[in-house]
């Protein structure tokens with residue numbers, strides 16, 4: 001029997017059907033770029049975030065250099081804020097771009113142009129996705145990442161101010177702003193799906209329990225995420241950084257296919273809370289194992305994550321740029337050797 005393609009395997013695993021796959025997938029829906037890969041394919045940050053040729057090479061490096069079973073674009077979380085007019089600090093080879101200025105003073109100032117996905121680097125992202133599909137055919141999955149509504153709100157209003165509003169302003173007004181931002185994410189995903197992508201990753205790192213209460217999450221974030229789940233029309237993975245334990249029952253009700261847990265959340269605990277309502281992906285700690293560990297330590301962490309039931313084996317957060325290739329590859333090796341018994 002022919003081997004299952006990584007694309008088929010990833011689509012089964014990310015939608016909670018890993019038992020129908022030949023083995024666990026190691027598609028990484030979060031940021032995969034490391035300095036080693038940039039040097040190997042001569043596509044370094046910060047240029048690779050803005051140059052289509054370099055972006056293509058660096059996206060492909062996830063598979064070509066590390067063996068990760070999928071591609072993901074973009075590499076940073078500033079595409080939305082930049083298209084809305086924020087000034088971007090482009091960082092350097094080992095530092096991701098960041099947002100420098102905010103563009104709206106108040107919730108009522110929020111205005112998202114109808115042609116937003118034609119602005120800034122949205123077209124670059126969609127063009128590179130299309131090129132990956134053309135050059136690699138249907139063999140590997142392509143993940144379209146969007147910066148989630150809460151994180152974009154922090155970028156365009158300023159995170160401190162927006163956090164205060166989550167407590168002081170009428171909940172309906174705050175939710176409405178997040179809902180408007182989610183419509184931009186949905187338009188982006190519709191375009192990306194036409195450009196050959198298979199999976200959506202909503203990276204909403206700022207929507208963490210270090211910042212938000214479970215009540216706000218339930219009453220504001222949950223309906224916004226449910227709106228996205230209803231309208232996007234592709235498998236969706238949500239990633240939120242930090243300790244999300246108190247949100248897990250609500251995350252299970254988003255309608256998303258998978259939740260990517262950060263290192264503070266034990267995947268076994270997460271599985272026990274969400275049951276089969278949503279897949280749990282991740283499990284390999286980015287700092288203690290991938291960045292500062294050894295290949296052996298990464299392998300042990302990966303085996304532990306699989307034992308605890310993760311549906312896709314991947315890092316617990318975006319990969320730190322200085323992660324050694326031998327550590328990153330050790331994670332992939334475990335997935336490749338894993339056969340269900």
Ligand SMILES: [Zn+2]
Pocket residue numbers: 205239240241242262316317318
């Ligand atoms: Zn994270």
